[in-house]
Amino acid sequence: MLPLSSTTRAQNLALMAHEQFDVLVIGGGVTGAGVALDAVMRGYSVALVEKGDFASGTSSKSTKLVHGGIRYLPNFDFALVREALVERGLLLQNASFLVHPLAFVLPIYEGDRHPVGIPFTTPGGIGMSWLLRSGLGMYDLLAGRRNVRMHRHISREQVLKLAPLLLSNGLQQGFIYYDAQTNDARLTITLLRTAARSGAVIANYAEVTGFVEEREKVRGHGSKIGLRKVS
Numbered sequence: 001m002l003p004l005s006s007t008t009r010a011q012n013l014a015l016m017a018h019e020q021f022d023v024l025v026i027g028g029g030v031t032g033a034g035v036a037l038d039a040v041m042r043g044y045s046v047a048l049v050e051k052g053d054f055a056s057g058t059s060s061k062s063t064k065l066v067h068g069g070i071r072y073l074p075n076f077d078f079a080l081v082r083e084a085l086v087e088r089g090l091l092l093q094n095a096s097f098l099v100h101p102l103a104f105v106l107p108i109y110e111g112d113r114h115p116v117g118i119p120f121t122t123p124g125g126i127g128m129s130w131l132l133r134s135g136l137g138m139y140d141l142l143a144g145r146r147n148v149r150m151h152r153h154i155s156r157e158q159v160l161k162l163a164p165l166l167l168s169n170g171l172q173q174g175f176i177y178y179d180a181q182t183n184d185a186r187l188t189i190t191l192l193r194t195a196a197r198s199g200a201v202i203a204n205y206a207e208v209t210g211f212v213e214e215r216e217k218v219r220g221h222g223s224k225i226g227l228r229k230v231s
């Protein structure tokens, strides 16, 4: 039987009404899907409910990037960037059918004192190219053996060849660096299906409306079960 279907949904809702679970995850976005998969793989019994369709919230409306957070480098938040780069590498490795390398062209314009939103500038903008090169080098270094590809410096002509719609006035040079891209909703569904296949009990169109508390501990939840329209 498919790990997520209308049949399993009905069965899962019946199970949730009678069984006890170690973990109840509320929300079938990418966070809930990841938490459910992580918990079930650690041996916990897991139930997950989603009030709408899976990934119908933010997890289908992101920019679809799997990035290492290059914009956090100017804040010197190296630990965060390193963690995100490792996760990026793991996603590329574990879900290569869903996560693909993506090249970015970074154009540098004359007089641009804050390229890519860098919050500080060098005196007169001198050395900005060197600063960017160092930042991108650091991004490559922090990714370690999981790096997608090393960044490289490109000429004005190469920038325009790769991105012909860019303004050519004042364009001086550029860089190429790499991150990754995914389909956020499909990634979420894949995580949920993997969690379901591993034993998580999952249902959508089931909204949590309140908690049943006993001696200051949550021991259940109120819910509203939606019906899907089938045309």
Ligand SMILES: Cc1cc2nc3c(=O)[nH]c(=O)nc-3n(C[C@H](O)[C@H](O)[C@H](O)COP(=O)(O)OP(=O)(O)OC[C@H]3O[C@@H](n4cnc5c(N)ncnc54)[C@H](O)[C@@H]3O)c2cc1C
Binding pocket: 026, 027, 028, 029, 030, 031, 032, 033, 049, 050, 051, 052, 053, 054, 055, 056, 057, 058, 059, 060, 061, 062, 063, 064, 065, 066, 067, 206, 207, 208, 209
């Ligand atoms: C414009 C934009 C661009 C972004 N770009 C990126 C990007 O490039 N890369 C990246 O990694 N991240 C990006 N993000 C961030 C990323 O999209 C979010 O961090 C992520 O989707 C959050 O997932 P979530 O599961 O926490 O929330 P959601 O996807 O919103 O999931 C929460 C779920 O909980 C359900 N729910 C709520 N209340 C209840 C209830 N009472 N009962 C049952 N279910 C309930 C909702 O229906 C919803 O489906 C971006 C975000 C935005 C807004």
